[in-house]
Amino acid sequence: MLEALMKIFGKTDKSSQQIAHDRLKVVLIHDRANVSPEVMEHLKNDIIKVISNYMEIDQNEMEISLANDADSVALVANIPVHNMKHGSDKKH
Amino acid sequence: MSEVIVITSGKGGVGKTTTTANLGVGLAMRGKKVVLIDTDTGLRNLDLLLGLERRIVYTLVDVIQKRATYEQALVRHKKYTNLFLLPTSQVADKTAINPEQMAELIAQMRNDFDYILIDCPAGIEQGFQTAIIGADWAIVVTMPEISAVRDADKIIGRLQAEHKEIKLIVNRIRPQMVKEGTMLDMTSIDDILSIECIGQVPDDEKVVDSANRGVPVVEWDSSQAGQAYRNIVGRMCGEKISFMEFPTEGFFTRLKHVFGH
Numbered sequence: 001m002l003e004a005l006m007k008i009f010g011k012t013d014k015s016s017q018q019i020a021h022d023r024l025k026v027v028l029i030h031d032r033a034n035v036s037p038e039v040m041e042h043l044k045n046d047i048i049k050v051i052s053n054y055m056e057i058d059q060n061e062m063e064i065s066l067a068n069d070a071d072s073v074a075l076v077a078n079i080p081v082h083n084m085k086h087g088s089d090k091k092h
Numbered sequence: 093m094s095e096v097i098v099i100t101s102g103k104g105g106v107g108k109t110t111t112t113a114n115l116g117v118g119l120a121m122r123g124k125k126v127v128l129i130d131t132d133t134g135l136r137n138l139d140l141l142l143g144l145e146r147r148i149v150y151t152l153v154d155v156i157q158k159r160a161t162y163e164q165a166l167v168r169h170k171k172y173t174n175l176f177l178l179p180t181s182q183v184a185d186k187t188a189i190n191p192e193q194m195a196e197l198i199a200q201m202r203n204d205f206d207y208i209l210i211d212c213p214a215g216i217e218q219g220f221q222t223a224i225i226g227a228d229w230a231i232v233v234t235m236p237e238i239s240a241v242r243d244a245d246k247i248i249g250r251l252q253a254e255h256k257e258i259k260l261i262v263n264r265i266r267p268q269m270v271k272e273g274t275m276l277d278m279t280s281i282d283d284i285l286s287i288e289c290i291g292q293v294p295d296d297e298k299v300v301d302s303a304n305r306g307v308p309v310v311e312w313d314s315s316q317a318g319q320a321y322r323n324i325v326g327r328m329c330g331e332k333i334s335f336m337e338f339p340t341e342g343f344f345t346r347l348k349h350v351f352g353h
């Protein structure tokens with residue numbers, strides 16, 4: 001009954017229209033850039049390796065993704081830093 | 093000088109042939125001289141939608157293979173005598189015509205019509221290349237469904253790589269679902285694909301009825317889809333026509349649906 005009422009008044013939390021819109025936005029960025037999830041995973045691991053030479057980062061909280069801005073694609077990374085490493089700690 | 097437009101989609105069955113027939117008849121109703129070229133070799137349907145299936149003598153494949161001139165292959169519409177169909181073969185396959193041959197034919201036909209509309213087959217193989225090569229610009233037809241929109245994007249990429257200008261038609265919209273938030277609408281598809289929309293066509297039973305009769309809905313005053321196609325034709329002719337509002341069910345009708353009547 002509640003469901004029936006919700007239907008009548010057209011109330012739901014997130015509409016499937018919105019879900020489809022969000023999913024398409026993401027999938028098309030990858031389709032257009034021709035980048036597979038595996039490639040993104042390799043890229044992420046390489047970025048971790050390089051950055052870890054200079055700073056301690058939170059690997060679990062780190063996010064990298066492709067975003068599109070008008071008609072170009074950007075690589076967006078959000079990498080929480082715990083600590084800077086001192087020059088002497090730098091490994092080669 | 094003709095305007096050459098290809099009607100394409102990516103995903104199959106979204107309404108390319110229906111669109112081609114309706115825009116062709118719509119333009120002819122305005123007195124334009126129009127030819128519709130069916131490039132869906134092996135799976136031709138445009139003849140049926142126009143009610144011309146019994147008048148085909150030569151086909152596009154005969155023209156390409158020089159067994160007939162294109163003038164000989166043209167089928168004139170019964171009611172709109174300024175509308176022609178260049179049908180394709182139902183027995184040959186897509187490899188019977190290559191893109192270069194098609195480009196040559198379009199160049200030859202270019203001065204004889206106001207509009208040349210090309211009905212493209214589904215997919216991205218040779219049939220697609222053949223259909224788009226001679227076109228000045230493209231209409232991409234899609235449906236408000238996640239997979240159709242994704243496939244449209246792929247085709248748009250291909251067309252942009254060939255420097256074709258593109259306009260979008262969203263076909264088979266169900267206004268009630270859009271209102272309830274269970275179907276993508278034109279604005280969100282516009283936003284996802286970043287392509288200008290030239291029309292939105294509702295899902296309309298009359299489209300099926302009209303296909304049965306071989307009379308495109310654009311001729312029917314009572315059809316919502318017919319009105320949508322007339323609006324698109326107007327926009328193609330440079331008129332500024334705002335997008336139509338579709339009527340949706342009222343509160344009590346919905347109440348009845350919910351309680352199963």
Ligand SMILES: Nc1ncnc2c1ncn2[C@@H]1O[C@H](COP(=O)(O)OP(=O)(O)OP(=O)(O)O)[C@@H](O)[C@H]1O
Pocket residue numbers: 101103104105106107108109110111132137212213214263264265293294295296297299300303317
């Ligand atoms: N607006 C509409 N309302 C209702 N039915 C529609 C609408 N548009 C198309 N259809 C139906 O959808 C089906 C597919 O249409 P159509 O043959 O035009 O698609 P297509 O893109 O040309 O397909 P294909 O990829 O096989 O060439 C047909 O049965 C047609 O009647």
Ligand SMILES: [Mg+2]
Pocket residue numbers: 108109110132137211212213
């Ligand atoms: Mg078709």
